[in-house]
Amino acid sequence: MKPFRYHRIKTLQEASHLTQEPGAVILAGGTNLIDMMRLEIMNPAAVVDIQSLPLNQIETLPSGGFRIGSLVRNSDLAFHPSIQKEYPVLSQAILSGASPQIRNQATVGGNLMQRTRCTYFRDGISPCSKRNPGTGCSAEHGYHRSHAVLGISDSCSATHPSDMCVALAALDAQIVLEGKKEKRTVPITEFYLLPQNTPWKETALEPAEIITAVDLPELPEGTRTCYLKVRDRSSYEFALVSAAVVLEFNQNQIQKARIALGGIAVKPWRVPEAEKLLHHSTPSKKLFQTCAETALKGAKPKKDNEFKVELAKRVILHALSLASKTKKE
Amino acid sequence: MELTVTLEINEKKHVLTLDSRTTLLDLLREELHLTGTKKGCDHGQCGTCTILLDGKRVNSCLILAASADQKSITTIEGLSSSNSLHPLQKAFISHDALQCGYCTPGQILSAAGFLNEPWERTTEGIKEGMSGNLCRCGAYPNILTAVQEVLENQKLLNPQKASHS
Ligand SMILES: Cc1cc2nc3c(=O)[nH]c(=O)nc-3n(C[C@H](O)[C@H](O)[C@H](O)COP(=O)(O)OP(=O)(O)OC[C@H]3O[C@@H](n4cnc5c(N)ncnc54)[C@H](O)[C@@H]3O)c2cc1C
Ligand code: FES
Ligand code: FES
Numbered sequence: 001m002k003p004f005r006y007h008r009i010k011t012l013q014e015a016s017h018l019t020q021e022p023g024a025v026i027l028a029g030g031t032n033l034i035d036m037m038r039l040e041i042m043n044p045a046a047v048v049d050i051q052s053l054p055l056n057q058i059e060t061l062p063s064g065g066f067r068i069g070s071l072v073r074n075s076d077l078a079f080h081p082s083i084q085k086e087y088p089v090l091s092q093a094i095l096s097g098a099s100p101q102i103r104n105q106a107t108v109g110g111n112l113m114q115r116t117r118c119t120y121f122r123d124g125i126s127p128c129s130k131r132n133p134g135t136g137c138s139a140e141h142g143y144h145r146s147h148a149v150l151g152i153s154d155s156c157s158a159t160h161p162s163d164m165c166v167a168l169a170a171l172d173a174q175i176v177l178e179g180k181k182e183k184r185t186v187p188i189t190e191f192y193l194l195p196q197n198t199p200w201k202e203t204a205l206e207p208a209e210i211i212t213a214v215d216l217p218e219l220p221e222g223t224r225t226c227y228l229k230v231r232d233r234s235s236y237e238f239a240l241v242s243a244a245v246v247l248e249f250n251q252n253q254i255q256k257a258r259i260a261l262g263g264i265a266v267k268p269w270r271v272p273e274a275e276k277l278l279h280h281s282t283p284s285k286k287l288f289q290t291c292a293e294t295a296l297k298g299a300k301p302k303k304d305n306e307f308k309v310e311l312a313k314r315v316i317l318h319a320l321s322l323a324s325k326t327k328k329e
Numbered sequence: 330m331e332l333t334v335t336l337e338i339n340e341k342k343h344v345l346t347l348d349s350r351t352t353l354l355d356l357l358r359e360e361l362h363l364t365g366t367k368k369g370c371d372h373g374q375c376g377t378c379t380i381l382l383d384g385k386r387v388n389s390c391l392i393l394a395a396s397a398d399q400k401s402i403t404t405i406e407g408l409s410s411s412n413s414l415h416p417l418q419k420a421f422i423s424h425d426a427l428q429c430g431y432c433t434p435g436q437i438l439s440a441a442g443f444l445n446e447p448w449e450r451t452t453e454g455i456k457e458g459m460s461g462n463l464c465r466c467g468a469y470p471n472i473l474t475a476v477q478e479v480l481e482n483q484k485l486l487n488p489q490k491a492s493h494s
């Protein structure tokens with residue numbers, strides 16, 4: 001690890017002031033940042049520890065829904081009774097990620113901002129435009145079994161590794177950003193950027209801004225949800241493919257559907273075309289199959305990750321069937 | 330950068346001057362010679378470095394000592410009270426829940442954290458709840474039995490707490 005200055009700050013103003021310094025980075029739970037610093041992939045000159053900010057509340061919003069402070073620990077969010085009851089998909093997604101120890105330390109903001117697990121990015125030496133702009137992508141012709149098939153470009157096919165964010169995408173969550181003059185809210189679907197030719201630009205977060213909260217819109221009565229994750233071992237492993245499904249039901253009819261995919265895309269991936277097929281529909285296996293086919297239409301697999309396309313279709317099909325059978329109390 | 334941190338480790342207060350890069354794991358092992366806490370991977374991938382931080386289980390390899398300032402830590406050296414072993418330590422011994430023993434302090438501290446978390450008190454719940462600790466020797470079946478036994482006894486002693494899931 002390279003030397004750095006450590007600051008424990010107490011106010012948002014201090015945080016945004018200090019993070020404007022070149023080479024400064026925010027520390028929340030540290031479960032990703034400390035790893036990145038030990039690997040010397042991230043070598044900040046200053047570490048701004050925000051743990052003392054009052055951002056660890058889960059509150060109801062006047063408009064319905066919930067506001068989750070960015071310092072809420074992953075475990076506390078997943079086990080929160082209201083979250084388990086109102087947004088089971090979010091609890092399931094969080095509990096499927098990392099390990100209990102990591103989730104006790106990890107925060108919501110850190111989970112949103114965690115870096116990719118691409119082995120070339122993490123090895124610190126291979127050409128990688130995300131790590132060293134302009135050096136190219138080693139996964140292009142190298143090992144890419146764990147890489148994305150959706151949203152990729154020639155310069156990067158690294159996946160966004162989070163489970164929580166896949167559920168947040170299916171819930172249409174809003175990310176609350178503060179630190180600049182204007183506090184602003186960005187839909188999670190617009191928060192992450194496609195790699196295109198600039199894979200080092202990952203999010204809409206600007207210098208001096210920090211994530212202060214995540215807002216969850218209220219789900220209508222009768223909404224049914226499911227998070228399904230498929231991986232190489234049954235626990236403590238990142239997703240090969242995952243799907244978060246949110247189905248708004250009226251009697252036995254699906255009114256609206258939202259589907260987000262993880263493990264196969266460069267960011268938590270929504271599939272609007274496929275979702276549209278389910279609006280005002282009666283659930284059936286055939287319909288779900290067509291929906292799954294549509295969701296993967298834009299996939300660009302390579303040799304080692306071709307299996308993910310079929311796997312993803314099956315995961316979507318299964319998640320839709322499971323969700324339509326689980327009635328919200 | 331050098332900084333000073335105050336930590337309560339196994340109920341004893343320590344005021345330490347450290348390099349800002351020091352992790353809790355390195356602090357425990359290298360500075361304080363509390364070598365019961367093991368280093369397996371140093372990347373959060375194995376759980377051998379598990380400690381309790383303000384009562385919650387965490388991986389000490391991924392936490393800067395600086396960010397634990399003013400917090401309290403329990404390691405395997407501090408788990409037992411006076412001369413009697415912790416029920417988990419006893420259960421690990423009586424069920425032979427180890428081979429080489431390298432993962433054992435982490436397993437026990439993890440189980441201690443698990444007991445206070447709202448997991449389902451089922452075999453599947455214990456397996457998933459203990460999945461953050463790898464055992465290279467594959468002592469999993471006996472680890473499971475040991476944790477199960479402590480849970481059962483806890484239910485007898487405190488039925489209300491045990492039924493909370
Ligand atoms: C072995 C292992 C397995 C894992 N498996 C999974 C898995 O299966 N699924 C999964 O989803 N995750 C997994 N994770 C990742 C884990 O979820 C993240 O490490 C964690 O969520 C990061 O949160 P943190 O608070 O510790 O972040 P930190 O490490 O503190 O920060 C991470 C990044 O976010 C930035 N940041 C933090 N807070 C803010 C904020 N409020 N505003 C702006 N920027 C901020 C930091 O500057 C840093 O760049 C795994 C991690 C490990 C080590
Ligand atoms: S040494 Fe900390 S998890 Fe392996
Ligand atoms: S007993 Fe040897 S690693 Fe678990």
